[in-house]
Every structure is written in structure tokens, then in C-alpha cells.
Amino acid sequence: MSARPAIVHTLKPPRVGIGPADTSAQLHPPINQATSAPEKPLYVRTKAPAWLPQVLAPVIGIALFVALWAILAKAGGRLPDPVSTWHSAVDVFSNPFYKKGPNDQGIGWNVLTSLGRVGIGFGAAALVGIPLGFMIGRFRFFSDMAAPIISILKPVSPLAWLPIGLMVFKAANPAAIYVIFICSLWPMIVNTAVGVRHIPQDCLNVARVLNLSEWTIFRKILFPAVLPYMITGVRLSIGVAWLVIVAAEMLTGGIGIGFWVWDEWNNLNVQHIIIAIFTVGIVGLALEQAMIVLARRFSYE
Amino acid sequence: MSERYLQIDKVRMVFETRKGTFCALEEISLDIRAGEFVSLIGHSGCGKSTLLNIVTGLLEPSDGDIFLANREITGPGPDRGVVFQNHSLLPWLTCYENVQLAVERVFGAAEKKSALKERVHRALELVQLGHAEHKYPHELSGGMKQRVGIARALSIEPKVLLLDEPFGALDALTRAHLQDELMRIVAATGSTVLMVTHDVDEAVLLSDRVVMMTNGPAATIGGILAIDLPRPRDRIALAGNKQYVALRTELLEFLYRRQIREAA
Numbered sequence: 001m002s003a004r005p006a007i008v009h010t011l012k013p014p015r016v017g018i019g020p021a022d023t024s025a026q027l028h029p030p031i032n033q034a035t036s037a038p039e040k041p042l043y044v045r046t047k048a049p050a051w052l053p054q055v056l057a058p059v060i061g062i063a064l065f066v067a068l069w070a071i072l073a074k075a076g077g078r079l080p081d082p083v084s085t086w087h088s089a090v091d092v093f094s095n096p097f098y099k100k101g102p103n104d105q106g107i108g109w110n111v112l113t114s115l116g117r118v119g120i121g122f123g124a125a126a127l128v129g130i131p132l133g134f135m136i137g138r139f140r141f142f143s144d145m146a147a148p149i150i151s152i153l154k155p156v157s158p159l160a161w162l163p164i165g166l167m168v169f170k171a172a173n174p175a176a177i178y179v180i181f182i183c184s185l186w187p188m189i190v191n192t193a194v195g196v197r198h199i200p201q202d203c204l205n206v207a208r209v210l211n212l213s214e215w216t217i218f219r220k221i222l223f224p225a226v227l228p229y230m231i232t233g234v235r236l237s238i239g240v241a242w243l244v245i246v247a248a249e250m251l252t253g254g255i256g257i258g259f260w261v262w263d264e265w266n267n268l269n270v271q272h273i274i275i276a277i278f279t280v281g282i283v284g285l286a287l288e289q290a291m292i293v294l295a296r297r298f299s300y301e
Numbered sequence: 302m303s304e305r306y307l308q309i310d311k312v313r314m315v316f317e318t319r320k321g322t323f324c325a326l327e328e329i330s331l332d333i334r335a336g337e338f339v340s341l342i343g344h345s346g347c348g349k350s351t352l353l354n355i356v357t358g359l360l361e362p363s364d365g366d367i368f369l370a371n372r373e374i375t376g377p378g379p380d381r382g383v384v385f386q387n388h389s390l391l392p393w394l395t396c397y398e399n400v401q402l403a404v405e406r407v408f409g410a411a412e413k414k415s416a417l418k419e420r421v422h423r424a425l426e427l428v429q430l431g432h433a434e435h436k437y438p439h440e441l442s443g444g445m446k447q448r449v450g451i452a453r454a455l456s457i458e459p460k461v462l463l464l465d466e467p468f469g470a471l472d473a474l475t476r477a478h479l480q481d482e483l484m485r486i487v488a489a490t491g492s493t494v495l496m497v498t499h500d501v502d503e504a505v506l507l508s509d510r511v512v513m514m515t516n517g518p519a520a521t522i523g524g525i526l527a528i529d530l531p532r533p534r535d536r537i538a539l540a541g542n543k544q545y546v547a548l549r550t551e552l553l554e555f556l557y558r559r560q561i562r563e564a565a
Contacts, residue, residue: 202389208359208377210406210457220402224393 080271088271089278103263105255107275111283114249114256117173118241121180125237129185130230133192134222143193150189158183158244162251172252179248184237191236195229196222227298235291242284257283305368306335306493307356307461312365314351325351327519329365331512333461338487338494340504342552343514343523344560349497352514353465356495357383370460379407382454386466388446390438396449397434400424400456407457424456425449427486444475451483455490462487464496468503477536480506488533501552505545506536513555523560526551 066082073081080088096108135142161182165175203225207217249258257280264272314326325348333339341349354360356367358377367374369381390399400421408417425431428448438446447467454462467483468476480503487494487507498504504511508528515523528548530539539545 202385202387203391205359205383205385206389206391209357209379209381209383210403211376211378212402212406216402216406220394221391224391 078270080274085271085274089275092272092275102255107257107260107279110255110257110260111279113254114245114258115283117177117249117256118180118238118245121177122184122238122241124177125181125184125188126234128181129188129233129237130192133189133230133233134196134226136189137193137196137226138222146189150186154186154190158240159247159251162248166252172254176245176248176252176256180241180245183244184241187236187240188230188233191229191233192226195226198229199225228295231291231295231298235288235295238287238291239284242280242287246280304334305332306337306370307333307495308366308368309333309352309356310366310368312352312355312362312367314348314355314360315363324519325517326355326362327521329521331522333493333495335493336491338496338507338509340508340511341495341497341514342499342501342504342511342556343520344516344556345499346517347514348517348520349514350465353463353495353497356461357381357463379403379457380460382457382459382462384447384450384454384462384464384467386469388438388443388450390446390449390453392438395435395437396425396430396441396452397421399438399449400453403453403457420456424452427455427489428452428482442475443471444479447471447479448482451486455486455492459492461493461495464494466497466499469499476500476503481536483507484532484534501549501556505530505549505552506534506539511552513552516560524555526555 069079070082073079092107096106098106099109132146136146137143158179162175162179165178166172169175169178199222203221207221212220245256246258246261249256250262253259253262257276261273261276264270264276309329309331312326312329313324316323316325329352331339341352343349351360355362356374358374358381361376374381390396391402394402401417404417404420404424408420412420422431422434425434428451430445430448430452433441433445438449441449447470451467468479471479484507486492496507505528511526511528513523513526514520526548530542530545530548
């Protein structure tokens with residue numbers, strides 16, 4: 001019995017916004033209240049705002065994930081539970097930029113160092129890979145020449161190149177950058193070449209009919225047509241590079257988020273390892289999103 | 302000289318395919334006067350687009366020569382303005398920039414920036430798209446895109462305008478509208494036009510002469526129909542015109558009686 005007035009109370013407010021019905025409600029309040037109060041509002045109440053499930057679903061997903069994690073941590077083993085990890089994370093991120101010697105620096109420095117390596121290796125790969133991709137896409141001969149090498153080397157794990165890098169550069173840091181360079185190179189070459197090959201014949205016909213110079217063709221047709229493909233290559237490269245840097249730094253040591261993971265494993269600080277995993281994930285997500293924004297900026301469809 | 306402004310002389314086109322040689326065009330000769338509007342009509346696959354592409358310079362004939370204003374055509378060039386069937390605008394450039402690309406190629410070396418700008422504006426005004434010059438192709442309707450294509454082709458003041466089924470991809474109402482507009486533009490500019498079409502009404506309405514092509518392989522000119530209807534032409538008035546109906550019937554007769562067997 002006590003529930004009933006409560007329902008009537010919650011149902012009433014939405015009815016005001018229904019439209020034509022509420023003008024009549026103002027004109028003839030007694031009739032309207034008597035006849036339509038119990039029926040119509042029920043329909044309105046089920047209409048949740050459209051954004052609600054979109055927000056709710058990820059929240060539920062994360063909550064379930066954390067719950068599962070908490071259960072696994074409770075069940076035993078050495079997995080730290082979410083709450084203690086959270087406190088540890090607050091601690092780690094409250095002072096991200098400290099320096100206590102070469103092997104003990106804040107997480108901010110570690111992430112920035114890794115990003116720096118990715119940036120240099122990836123930038124070098126773009127400088128080499130994009131022109132190479134243009135050549136391979138534009139000239140059949142280059143394509144046939146490069147095809148076997150690319151096909152054989154592309155599936156090789158970038159880490160397999162690390163010993164060669166160490167041998168050539170005789171230092172850990174350039175070797176890690178070199179590994180990033182290698183792994184970023186292939187997506188850049190392949191996507192640029194695909195882009196060049198997919199330039200619509202119509203556009204090239206326009207160039208031929210107008211007898212445009214090679215330089216104008218490059219500026220006005222080739223480059224803008226290939227740009228979206230190039231950005232896809234860049235996006236894939238940066239994704240792979242961010243995957244590989246963690247593994248490379250585990251092997252090379254020094255400073256960097258990958259090394260930090262390995263160092264905390266040696267310290268048996270599993271909470272910090274989990275923090276590192278989430279940090280790597282969030283930075284990777286941010287890189288990906290930035291690339292998507294860039295791609296949207298340069299898409300012409 | 303003006304009798305043979307664009308001269309197609311014994312052009313043959315043979316393609317090498319895996320199954321052997323395929324003869325697409327056989328001994329095509331056609332002279333077009335300056336200021337004349339000539340249409341090529343025929344069933345699909347009859348090689349009319351191949352012939353146009355040879356005049357464009359995108360294809361090299363296996364045999365024969367093309368002369369434009371007494372100069373032999375050896376490749377594509379901006380002395381011919383081409384309108385493609387599917388507009389072929391560069392999607393990353395605005396209408397203005399698409400036309401500008403052509404204008405700068407042809408007049409960029411000789412004229413000042415302001416004169417070039419004026420040319421682009423004039424070309425877009427001619428097709429009544431001055432208001433849309435800063436729009437991108439994807440923001441325009443199919444008919445508007447095709448009009449930009451026409452503006453681009455005319456902006457370079459070509460000796461001859463080559464149209465490859467220019468309105469084939471448009472709906473009937475837009476097509477009629479653009480046909481009227483093309484008639485107005487051609488009358489205003491005195492252009493020489495060679496147009497490929499498969500639309501009988503379009504051919505009769507627009508042309509001074511209609512070249513009827515036989516079916517391939519080894520397609521050739523089956524007949525030439527002179528359309529001596531007075532200009533300016535009005536599509537509604539012509540619909541009941543006896544001469545118009547007779548010409549139209551003659552074309553249909555050629556396409557659907559004499560060429561039907563091979564087409565089916």
C-alpha cells in the first residue's frame with residue numbers, strides 16, 4: 001500500500017512535457033486528471049535518454065572487470081587487489097617526476113623516455129618509409145624489386161633485430177630506437193604504396209588531359225590522394241611501436257616504461273607492474289585517438 | 302580550313318588481348334567544322350568512347366591520324382577540354398581550386414594572378430555556380446559537379462570540347478536542365494564540340510550532325526545524320542515538330558532496326 005502514492009508521484013512530472021495533451025490539461029484540469037492520470041505516463045517512464053546506455057555500458061564493463069580482479073585477488077596467489085593497487089597508483093602519480101639516480105626515476109620520466117624513443121624511431125621510419133612507399137606504389141619495377149624483401153622481413157618480430165642493433169650501435173638506447181624504426185617501417189611503406197596504387201584513374205586522367213607537370217601532379221593529386229592511406233600507416237606504425245617499446249626496454253634496460261616493469265618485477269612490486277600495464281594502455285589509447293583525429297582532419301570524403 | 306577543323310583520318314584501333322587481337326574501330330574518317338556540334342551515338346561497346354579517348358589523346362590509335370586546327374594530335378593536351386562521364390573533380394579541392402588547377406596550367410605562365418582569378422570566376426559564372434565556388438565536390442549534387450566539370454573544361458579556352466556521355470550518370474530532370482544549359486553555353490562561346498552519347502533525344506536536340514556508329518567489333522561509321530533544326534532550340538516546342546520527330550525516328554530506326562541483331 002505504501003508503494004502506490006510513490007509511483008503516482010514519480011509518474012506525474014514527465015506528463016507535463018508530452019505536448020498537445022498538456023494544453024488540454026491546462027484548459028480542463030479536472031477532466032484530464034481524472035481520465036488520463038493512470039494510463040499515459042507509463043509510456044513516458046520507459047523512455048530513458050539515448051546517451052544513458054552508452055555511458056552505462058562501459059561503466060558496467062569496467063565495474064565487472066574490477067570485480068573479477070578483486071575476486072581473483074581474494075582467491076589467493078600474489079595478485080594485489082584493486083584497492084591497494086589504487087592507493088599505490090595515487091602514490092606513484094603524486095610524484096611522477098623525481099630522480100633518484102639512473103635506475104630510480106618517476107613514472108613520468110619513464111613514460112616520456114619511452115615516448116621519446118618511439119618518436120625518434122618512428123619519425124625516422126616515416127622519413128624513410130613514406131618516400132619508399134611512393135616509389136614502390138608509383139613504379140612497378142621498384143614494387144617487384146622490394147616485394148620479396150618486404151614479404152620476408154615484415155612477419156619477423158621486431159625484437160629479433162635487437163641483437164643486430166646492439167652489435168651495430170654498441171649501446172642500448174640507439175638499439176631500442178632502431179627496433180622501433182624497423183617495426184614502424186613496414187606499415188608505413190605498405191600503406192603508402194597501397195594508397196599510391198589506389199589513386200582513382202579519373203584523377204590521373206585529369207592530370208594527363210591537362211598535361212600537368214610531375215611536380216603539380218605530386219602536389220595536387222598524388223599527395224592529397226595518398227594522405228589518408230599514409231595516416232593509416234602512421235596509425236598502425238605508432239600502435240606497433242608502442243607495443244614493441246615495452247619489450248625492447250625490458251631487454252635493453254636503462255630508463256623507460258618497459259624497463260620500469262622489469263625493474264619492479266625484480267623488486268617483486270606487482271602493484272607497480274599493474275600500474276605500468278594500465279599506463280601503457282592509456283598512453284597507447286591516447287596515441288591512437290590522436291591519430292584518428294588527425295585522420296579525420298585530412299579525410300576528404 | 303574551317304571545314305576540316307578537327308580531322309579524324311582513317312583511324313583504326315586494335316587491342317592486343319590474351320585471346321589475340323581485337324579490332325575495336327575500323328577506318329573511321331570524320332571532319333568537323335569549327336563551331337560545329339557533333340555527337341557520336343551507338344550501342345554500348347561500339348567503340349564510341351574509344352574514339353573519343355583517341356581524340357583526347359589518352360589512347361593512341363593503331364593506325365590513322367587526328368589533326369586539330371592543322372596540327373597533329375600526338376597525346377593529351379590542354380588544347381582540348383574534356384568532360385568525363387563521372388565529373389572527375391579532385392575531391393580534396395574546392396570547385397574554385399578544381400577550375401584553378403586547369404586555368405593555371407594553361408594561362409599561369411603568361412597572365413597575372415588577378416587575371417587568372419577572373420578566368421576562374423568567369424568559368425564558374427558561365428555554369429551558374431559562382432555562389433558555390435568554395436564548396437567541395439562532395440557537398441554538391443551530381444548535376445552541379447558535372448557543371449563544374451564543364452566549367453573546368455571551358456576555362457582553358459580549348460579548341461574543341463570533348464564530352465564523354467557527360468549527362469549519362471544524372472537523373473532525367475537534371476539531365477534535361479544541363480542539356481539546355483550546355484546549348485546556351487555552346488551558343489555563347491561558339492565552341493566546337495564532339496560528344497559521345499547513347500541518348501537519342503540528347504543527340505538530336507544538341508547536335509548539328511549525329512554520327513551513327515555500327516556495332517563492334519570493327520565498328521565504323523554507319524551513317525551521318527544532319528540535324529538542320531534552327532537554333533536556339535526549345536525542347537518543348539520541338540517535341541511536336543515534324544522534322545524533329547522524323548530525325549528522331551531515323552536515329553531510332555538505325556539503332557534498333559539496323560543494328561539490333563548484333564546488339565542483342
